[in-house]
Amino acid sequence: MAKEELIEMNGVVDEVLPDSRFRVTLENGHQLVAYSSGRMKKNHIRILAGDKVSLEMSPYDLSKGRITFRHIERGAYQAPPRKTH
Numbered sequence: 001m002a003k004e005e006l007i008e009m010n011g012v013v014d015e016v017l018p019d020s021r022f023r024v025t026l027e028n029g030h031q032l033v034a035y036s037s038g039r040m041k042k043n044h045i046r047i048l049a050g051d052k053v054s055l056e057m058s059p060y061d062l063s064k065g066r067i068t069f070r071h072i073e074r075g076a077y078q079a080p081p082r083k084t085h
Contacts (some may be wrong), residue, residue, distance in 0.1 A: 011026040
């Protein structure tokens, strides 16, 4: 059996919820609750309210999603690089 087709959408994080979840508003105005993907957690990519993100949703449950990418805004403040000794 093949892996199910996922729906890919873009949205904006409205609110950071407990347990590493986020309330996201999609481009079409639909709101859902999403969590960050394992690779984002592994690489310590921080998601804040107001960030533009890409996410995947199952066609069976459109109220939940997985954030797969945080879009970088040009001109926004970025933390200085870490020092390595």
